[in-house]
Amino acid sequence: MSLSRVTVTAVRNLHPVTLSPSPRINILHGANGSGKTSLLEAVHLLGLARSFRSSRLLPLIQYEQPACTVFGQVLKADGRLSNLGVSRDRQGELQIRIDGQNARSAAQLAEALPLQLINPDSFRLLEGAPKVRRQFLDWGVFHVEPRFLPAWQRLQKALRQRNSWLRHGTLDAASQAAWDRELCLASDEIDGYRRAYIQALKPVFERTLEELVELQGLSLSYYRGWDKERELNDVLAASLSRDQQMGHTQAGPQRADLRLRLGAHNAADILSRGQQKLVVCALRIAQGHLVDQAKRGQCIYLVDDLPSELDEQHRRALCRLLEDLHCQVFITCVDHELLREGWRTDTPVAMFHVEHGGITQTHDHRE
Ligand SMILES: Nc1ncnc2c1ncn2[C@@H]1O[C@H](COP(=O)(O)OP(=O)(O)OP(=O)(O)O)[C@@H](O)[C@H]1O
Ligand SMILES: [Mg+2]
Known part of the structure; x- marks a missing residue:
């Protein structure tokens, strides 16, 4: 296109x-x-x-x-x-x-x-808050997985409901438990789409990066927003009193992140500005390839x-x-x-x- x-x-x-x-x-x-x-x-x-x-x-x-x-x-x-x-x-x-x-x-x-944007602010993808990387990730998932958007909308609704309940306690326990089930279902679905996406993105990103710049040991990994060994439902139950204190839900896909590491270090702490730009370019170009593979037309850079x-x-x-x-x-x-x-x-x-x-x-x- x-x-x-x-x-x-x-x-x-x-x-x-x-x-x-x-x-x-x-x-x-x-x-x-x-x-x-x-x-x-x-x-x-x-x-x-x-x-x-x-x-x-x-x-x-x-x-x-x-x-x-x-x-x-x-x-x-x-x-x-x-x-x-x-x-x-x-x-x-x-x-x-x-x-x-x-x-x-x-x-x-x-x-x-x-659209894919690469500009002098792009290093924020590495240095900035997790939200920037989640947006990057979700852009990709949105463009290759049509079921992502409805699941994400369900998550937002359930999360708003839970956060309001944490602050004001407006619902009875049984109704809130039903909302929590919805929250966990939407979360697992979103996590599945994001994980599949990262799995597809990784090799394309690595290949692209190799053609751009020599950086030994750079790795990309995905954090889903809660402990990978435990069900979200159990995590939510265990952190209920803390969530109530904070007035919002601590764990879940709204906390997901991508981690870019160079050996044992956070890549953003080690890479030069030019290297950071090249890593971001490789990530964004890899996303373009995946959009193309998904036969959803090509994106514009x-x-x-x-x-x-x-x-x-x-x-x-x-x-x-x-x-x-x-x-x-x-x-x-x-x-x-x-x-x-x-x-x-x-x-x-x-x-x-x-x-x-x-x-x-x-x-x-x-x-
Ligand atoms: N709302 C506005 N109305 C009119 N002019 C504006 C407005 N906002 C910004 N400008 C002016 O528009 C010009 C264009 O800025 P722009 O950032 O597009 O330049 P650029 O060609 O990208 O420059 P650079 O090479 O420095 O990045 C600037 O001179 C700016 O002062
Ligand atoms: Mg300019």
Whole structure:
């Protein structure tokens, strides 16, 4: 799948623009502050109805403008076209349209346009809180396992019920026991999907990493959120008084994590910034391969400031892996000379120059 057309209106400093990107490699280059990241943000808005730069969408809307809008025409793996639109106004109204219909949730967008983001903040996947790694994991599970989302929604409902009961004790014991059973069933189901996913991801990740960088002894493992030797029901019973004190449930899939270790150490404590970036790239590229294998179409990669932190050899290796994914990729950089050469002759590469919010195509992939 790829975006065959993107129309952006009133996103940060960008002039109204319609682009016809290459189905494969797209390079956006320009000076600092010209609007490169803003274009990636616009595509991100189209795929996830949110920004990656701030938790709020308001800063995304161009000064003096009432709303920002992004439209995209998606060419799907089966050759059909789909039209997506996301609009956000200053009052907070978010409108999502998929093929002329209002969409109820951002999950429908995510399904229609799977996006992978690699940007200078990506090291947070290693250094940040477990929540960041859970989001990474669940992105992958969501895109390869259709039963994941309903199970996750059941878990959230049961968890809200239990946490409210822990704080206010509103239900009788028998009714709460029924909710706990539901919680445990949904938890086991989610754990099963996540485990299967990690099992499939690991070898692909290891292969990808090997092609990118030499890092002996890097291991990826999964923590399910509670003791692997015990049933969740027993863990919940044993920690009831502590849960009541804390006012929320301590154990369960809402506490799952991925662990990346280098020998005996936490990888984030040992790796250099460039190595961290390469590990994150390998994880995200591996996810793209799994989405592809699951025949759910390919995802689209947004790589902000690709050359940063990387020397020439690693930059080339990363470009080669992105190229070999056969996905649509949007890459930004300040100096396009670094990325101009090295692509295979049959790979369609489009170049765009971004200047003071205006975007002009300088090299057409059809030329
Ligand atoms: N809501 C807004 N309205 C208008 N302009 C904005 C808004 N928010 C940010 N800007 C401006 O938009 C410009 C584009 O920023 P952007 O981050 O896209 O640049 P960039 O090309 O990625 O730069 P860099 O190479 O430094 O990463 C900046 O000059 C910023 O000040
Ligand atoms: Mg930028």
